Amino acid sequence: MSMIYITLNIIAYVIDVRSLILDVRRLVFSLILGIVEGLTEFLPISSTGHMILVENILNCMDDSVIAFTVIIQLGAILSITKIFWSQLYGMSMICIKKIFFKQHDDHNHLCIRHIFLGTFPGIMLGMIFYEKIGLIFELTYIMYGLIIGGIFLLVGELCASKEPRVSRINNITYLQAFLIGCFQCLAFWPGFSRAGATIGGGLVVGLDRRISSEFSFFLAVPIIFGSAVLTLYHYRSCIGLMDVLLLIAGSATAFFIALFTVRYFLKIVKNVSLIPFAIYRFLLAGGIYWGLMT
Numbered sequence: 001m002s003m004i005y006i007t008l009n010i011i012a013y014v015i016d017v018r019s020l021i022l023d024v025r026r027l028v029f030s031l032i033l034g035i036v037e038g039l040t041e042f043l044p045i046s047s048t049g050h051m052i053l054v055e056n057i058l059n060c061m062d063d064s065v066i067a068f069t070v071i072i073q074l075g076a077i078l079s080i081t082k083i084f085w086s087q088l089y090g091m092s093m094i095c096i097k098k099i100f101f102k103q104h105d106d107h108n109h110l111c112i113r114h115i116f117l118g119t120f121p122g123i124m125l126g127m128i129f130y131e132k133i134g135l136i137f138e139l140t141y142i143m144y145g146l147i148i149g150g151i152f153l154l155v156g157e158l159c160a161s162k163e164p165r166v167s168r169i170n171n172i173t174y175l176q177a178f179l180i181g182c183f184q185c186l187a188f189w190p191g192f193s194r195a196g197a198t199i200g201g202g203l204v205v206g207l208d209r210r211i212s213s214e215f216s217f218f219l220a221v222p223i224i225f226g227s228a229v230l231t232l233y234h235y236r237s238c239i240g241l242m243d244v245l246l247l248i249a250g251s252a253t254a255f256f257i258a259l260f261t262v263r264y265f266l267k268i269v270k271n272v273s274l275i276p277f278a279i280y281r282f283l284l285a286g287g288i289y290w291g292l293m294t
Helices: 001-041 045-055 064-072 073-081 085-100 113-137 140-161 176-188 196-202 210-233 239-269 277-294
Strands: none
Touching: 001 045, 001 064, 001 073, 001 239, 045 140, 045 196, 045 277, 064 073, 064 210, 064 239, 073 085, 073 239, 085 113, 085 176, 085 210, 113 176, 113 210, 140 196, 140 277, 176 196, 176 210, 196 210, 210 239
């Protein structure tokens, strides 16, 4: 009996050690994805493309991992909320005053209507094709998305005049907001980049780079938040306590990295064109092509 007891204890110990090693690996993986998410979400280089590329390199591509990459975007969104809290709060108060207190301001303001018009096309398209979008999360599609998205950035730079029509975010019109929202739909193609679609689209309709970037960040809040919540609900039965802890770790990492990335990007984007980002996309697409061919 003593031998059986000792054997069972040894087996239990081995299982615990293996489980611990597995949990540590999952934690490291979640931190890596959080870093990648924070670095790429708000740059016009496709965070989804980078996340899927990392997952393929680490050989851990499955539905649960794809869901994880979507949900940890909540951390990146919280960074935008922190950086632009005063503007977001101001928009909300203007909306509340108009609806409940019938107060109208004669001054131009970026308001909830702009955000709604900028997100409405994406919401409608996402609801229609939600189940099918996941079918194209493959490296081949990402490679083409990177190339076409890079070309779109170059088109945006060509369309950007030296004296853009909109250099203040409060001067964005409803039509411009809606058109940028239509461009945002291009980001459903993995590798195209939501930031690239909206920033490039903003240049096409006459915004300068910084204002186009800021509006892109505002549009990200409802779109990414809704996508993450919908994904979380869809996979709710598959998420355990350890998964929740890993999501928190990945989201927290994405939050702090995105804080740095967004602030630095806003400092340089007014004087730096989108051409370097387009070149990077072409090089990354070439690297993916080389990897697929070898």
